[in-house]
Amino acid sequence: MNRVVIDKDRCKACKLCINVCQRKLLELADELNAKGYHPIAIHAVEKCTACGLCAIMCPEASIEVFKEIKVKKTA
Template identity: 65%
Template sequence: MNRVEIDGDRCKACGLCIDACNKHLLTLSSDLNAKGYHPIEIHDVEECSACALCGVICPEGSLAVYKEIKPKKGG
């Protein structure tokens, strides 16, 4: 499964990643971070294609995206 790591304390809730995600997997959390912003969170992560556009547009550098390497079949 692909993975998105969110550094919630960096997030300023600008929401640019929400628009960047083609699969609409990101939303603002109802929690507050240390700076008083509602940081983004990911849902339905199994849908994530690891396109990393969220990371590319994030001005804070608060996202990391990892792509699963599927074992090659038939060796």
């Protein structure tokens, strides 16, 4: 499964990542972070294609994206 790591306390809830996500997997969380913002959270991470657009858009460099590589058995 692909992974999206969000540094919640860096997030300022600008929502630029939410709009750029093709699959609409990001939303603001109910909880508050240390700065008093509702940080973004990812739901249904299994649908994430690890395109990385959210991280490219993020002005806080608070999103990291990792793509799972299916290791093919070679003969």
